[in-house]
Amino acid sequence: MNEILLKNVYTNGKRCDLLVRGNLIATIADSIDAPGAEVIDCSRMAAIPGFINMHTHAAMTMTRSAKEDTPLMPWLQHIWKIEAQYDKEILYWGNKLACLEMIKSGTTCFNDMYWGLDVASKAVDEMGIRGVHSYCMLDNGDMVKAEKERRALIRDFEESKSLSSRNMFAVSVHAPYTVCEDNIRWAAMFAEENNLLVHIHLSETEQEIIDAQEKWGCTPVEYCERLGLLSDRVIAAHSLWLTPHDIELMGQYGVTAVHNVNSNLKISSGYKFKMEELMAAGANVTLGTDGCGSSNNLDMLEALKTAALLQKAWRKNPAAIPLDTLLKIGTENAAKAIGLNAGVIAEGRLADIVLIDMNNSWFTPNYDFEANLVYSANSSCVDTVICDGRIIMRGRKVEGEQEILDNAAACGERLMSRIR
Amino acid sequence: MNEILLKNVYTNGKRCDLLVRGNLIATIADSIDAPGAEVIDCSRMAAIPGFINMHTHAAMTMTRSAKEDTPLMPWLQHIWKIEAQYDKEILYWGNKLACLEMIKSGTTCFNDMYWGLDVASKAVDEMGIRGVHSYCMLDNGDMVKAEKERRALIRDFEESKSLSSRNMFAVSVHAPYTVCEDNIRWAAMFAEENNLLVHIHLSETEQEIIDAQEKWGCTPVEYCERLGLLSDRVIAAHSLWLTPHDIELMGQYGVTAVHNVNSNLKISSGYKFKMEELMAAGANVTLGTDGCGSSNNLDMLEALKTAALLQKAWRKNPAAIPLDTLLKIGTENAAKAIGLNAGVIAEGRLADIVLIDMNNSWFTPNYDFEANLVYSANSSCVDTVICDGRIIMRGRKVEGEQEILDNAAACGERLMSRIR
Numbered sequence: 001m002n003e004i005l006l007k008n009v010y011t012n013g014k015r016c017d018l019l020v021r022g023n024l025i026a027t028i029a030d031s032i033d034a035p036g037a038e039v040i041d042c043s044r045m046a047a048i049p050g051f052i053n054m055h056t057h058a059a060m061t062m063t064r065s066a067k068e069d070t071p072l073m074p075w076l077q078h079i080w081k082i083e084a085q086y087d088k089e090i091l092y093w094g095n096k097l098a099c100l101e102m103i104k105s106g107t108t109c110f111n112d113m114y115w116g117l118d119v120a121s122k123a124v125d126e127m128g129i130r131g132v133h134s135y136c137m138l139d140n141g142d143m144v145k146a147e148k149e150r151r152a153l154i155r156d157f158e159e160s161k162s163l164s165s166r167n168m169f170a171v172s173v174h175a176p177y178t179v180c181e182d183n184i185r186w187a188a189m190f191a192e193e194n195n196l197l198v199h200i201h202l203s204e205t206e207q208e209i210i211d212a213q214e215k216w217g218c219t220p221v222e223y224c225e226r227l228g229l230l231s232d233r234v235i236a237a238h239s240l241w242l243t244p245h246d247i248e249l250m251g252q253y254g255v256t257a258v259h260n261v262n263s264n265l266k267i268s269s270g271y272k273f274k275m276e277e278l279m280a281a282g283a284n285v286t287l288g289t290d291g292c293g294s295s296n297n298l299d300m301l302e303a304l305k306t307a308a309l310l311q312k313a314w315r316k317n318p319a320a321i322p323l324d325t326l327l328k329i330g331t332e333n334a335a336k337a338i339g340l341n342a343g344v345i346a347e348g349r350l351a352d353i354v355l356i357d358m359n360n361s362w363f364t365p366n367y368d369f370e371a372n373l374v375y376s377a378n379s380s381c382v383d384t385v386i387c388d389g390r391i392i393m394r395g396r397k398v399e400g401e402q403e404i405l406d407n408a409a410a411c412g413e414r415l416m417s418r419i420r
Numbered sequence: 421m422n423e424i425l426l427k428n429v430y431t432n433g434k435r436c437d438l439l440v441r442g443n444l445i446a447t448i449a450d451s452i453d454a455p456g457a458e459v460i461d462c463s464r465m466a467a468i469p470g471f472i473n474m475h476t477h478a479a480m481t482m483t484r485s486a487k488e489d490t491p492l493m494p495w496l497q498h499i500w501k502i503e504a505q506y507d508k509e510i511l512y513w514g515n516k517l518a519c520l521e522m523i524k525s526g527t528t529c530f531n532d533m534y535w536g537l538d539v540a541s542k543a544v545d546e547m548g549i550r551g552v553h554s555y556c557m558l559d560n561g562d563m564v565k566a567e568k569e570r571r572a573l574i575r576d577f578e579e580s581k582s583l584s585s586r587n588m589f590a591v592s593v594h595a596p597y598t599v600c601e602d603n604i605r606w607a608a609m610f611a612e613e614n615n616l617l618v619h620i621h622l623s624e625t626e627q628e629i630i631d632a633q634e635k636w637g638c639t640p641v642e643y644c645e646r647l648g649l650l651s652d653r654v655i656a657a658h659s660l661w662l663t664p665h666d667i668e669l670m671g672q673y674g675v676t677a678v679h680n681v682n683s684n685l686k687i688s689s690g691y692k693f694k695m696e697e698l699m700a701a702g703a704n705v706t707l708g709t710d711g712c713g714s715s716n717n718l719d720m721l722e723a724l725k726t727a728a729l730l731q732k733a734w735r736k737n738p739a740a741i742p743l744d745t746l747l748k749i750g751t752e753n754a755a756k757a758i759g760l761n762a763g764v765i766a767e768g769r770l771a772d773i774v775l776i777d778m779n780n781s782w783f784t785p786n787y788d789f790e791a792n793l794v795y796s797a798n799s800s801c802v803d804t805v806i807c808d809g810r811i812i813m814r815g816r817k818v819e820g821e822q823e824i825l826d827n828a829a830a831c832g833e834r835l836m837s838r839i840r
Contacts, residue, residue, distance in 0.1 A: 061781070061784075061785075062785060064784075064785060064787070064792070064796060065785070065786065065787045065788035065791040065792050065795070065796065066785075066787050066788075068742075068743060068788055068791040068795075069738065069739050069740075069741075069742040069743060070738060070739060071737070071738050071739055072738060075738065097781055097784060100781050101781040101782075104781065262729065264733070265729035265730065265732060265733040266729055266732055266733075266738065266795070267732075267738050268732050268733055268735070268736045268737055268738045268740075270733070271733045271734070292796070295795075296791065296792070296795035296796040297782060297795070297796045297797075299798070302722075302798065306726065306729070309682065309685035309686055309726070310685065312685060312686055312687075312688050313684070313685040313686075313688055313690070313691045314691070315688070316688045317491070317688055318489065318490060318491050318492060318495065318686065318687050318688045319489050319490060319491055320489075320688075321489075322488075322489040323488060323489060359822075359825060360825070361481070361517055361520050361521040361524065361824075361825065361828075362521075362717060364481075364484075364517060364825050364828045364829050364832070365482060365484060365485070365486075365828060365829055365831070365832025365833070365835075365836075366485065366829070366832070367484070367485045367486050367832065367836065368485035368486075368488055369485075371485040371488040371716065372484065372485045372716070375485070375488075375686070375715075375716035375717070376484060376485065376712070376716040376717045377717075378719070378722065378798040378799060378800060379798060380798060380800035402779075404781075405779060405780070405781065405784050408781075408784045408785060409784050409785055409786070411785070412784070412785025412786070412787065413785070415785075416785075416787065
């Protein structure tokens, strides 16, 4: 069985050896001998769990930088115009580019909301990362479309059963305001019957709350509860505009909230994410980058830093969100949400490991590794990435990188020529 | 004379050739032949002006990660305890480390507030970057100390006259609340007589404003005007808590405000920096990282991104601070503030040039270079740095880098052993 020995690595607060066997972390000890194992000298490196990006639209890398400094509606309309021109090849290279960018910034798993399971799973397979795919139901109240969406989701779910273990599948409801009541109820039932996660955009903007009160006489979270959607399988992207009762409900049902700080800031959705309140209520708090249309990159380390800075700022408390809590938001909490045996560096866990190069100014001096990782470094400190026991980046080099960049750039040019 | 030819570089919105001769940008044209020049193939690169970090305490790199997630006062006390143990060697390697980190993130000039002109200028000379040094007056109202501070400043000013052209000197007043009235008046006069910049911490926290009203019956900005300090030579770090009258005054006198967004967020000072209002009033707006004690790194590109995101968020306007305005804040406005013939890529300007590697996911697709630079990339996209016509980083490699890291790490250990 494939073995990788991380020699003299800094992890969980001390130096040790770590042996990967197959796709698992087999042993962590002061000193390990493993003849035949591939040895990585980690004397200047630290091992952390791979980040898990809990909300993105991977193929939207192809909309990156397409429309900047623009108010929400004209921006959205432009993005939709571009997306309407996507074909399978654009989707494929968009996904490959996203995987490449995530690997290079230390992400080993992402929770995606989009379409095109076939090409998305192909990209994940080839790149060696993990992906939770979905079919994103969006009917805008059109009953004919609603029926088609259910069928398409079922078709993708069936297709997902034959995918490799690194590809997972979730039910996705675009948002309470874009999916009809029947389909939300159906999604809840289908997810429960098949033990699937439910990925949804929830309470992202203030306007959404105003509209919900007008339409349903309650908040979007309350509406989801009424339709039987809330459960600990729900991954609620944004969860930004929450009432105390919403927070109580999310805690009670054990919902996972995904904070998308950079996207929320950039499109001016808000910034007072109720991180502490959600945790105190018993909800699970995680982090995402959102798609590159709104937040421009897929860098979880950057998102962690911005999230922490914002909490400290608007709460007027420099002690808000200590580092150990923060790092769990990017790893352990997310693994728990999707039922993945990862997110911590411990024996018996999946070998989804990121090696951080500490031989640079960001980690000098290194009084506090976690502080330097989040507040000083950027993601180019990620040197090596191991996912499912396989090395998928080594010395910042990913196989096939130039081919991906060239093809994605060509796809971008094709897209632009179509919308001009 | 030394010549560098940037072949097929993307700059100011188009591809061209750029010739550096001596320390200046000599020619920019569609195609340049320069036999004997060192040629850099820039077909995958863009040239931008080097960033100018308008407020930092370079040697505070040695306090990086020393105290995290801590309220302001215990944090400050810990930092002071560490700084009290600084010696010349620690100061020197702290400055070298800061220069290294700035070069690696595309900064070619920094405006420093600290002590130790001799070692700071030595570090700048050796690293090839530019520095505006100062002697930071801080007397806490002690008249004996005040006199000593004036003498020390004069001594450093005299010493600065024999330094190389890459070292500049400014008068520095720590803050209106830590320097006595006499010394603020004296600093204003001395700066005017000798045509020097005045670097000051101004209106950083809400408490500072409350205290000022109590003590002087006016805001810190109004107090500085009353003492004759305000002028277009003043560089006011933070300028965060400003009344409309403060903004009017800063515009009227042409003061330069330095936004230190990450530091302000991390120590919970506030985030509603009045960028648009200051510009509209005629003040000059620039950007700084502050020292690594409070904001952990010296990365201007990261600071630009966070600054823009925050403006969009709290103003609830995704169109706030368009990219061209934003980039000027990090370059052109700063060059203007310190009277440096740099900050733009144009013939006759100083060759302080940063080459950006666009062959990576952050610039793919590349519909909008500036958006990708600020919102997608991180500073590891900086490939090559030219300062004063000399290449000081090439392919991300800086001469003597490992020696700096090793020595700074050793200094850090020594510091910690002294405060334990």
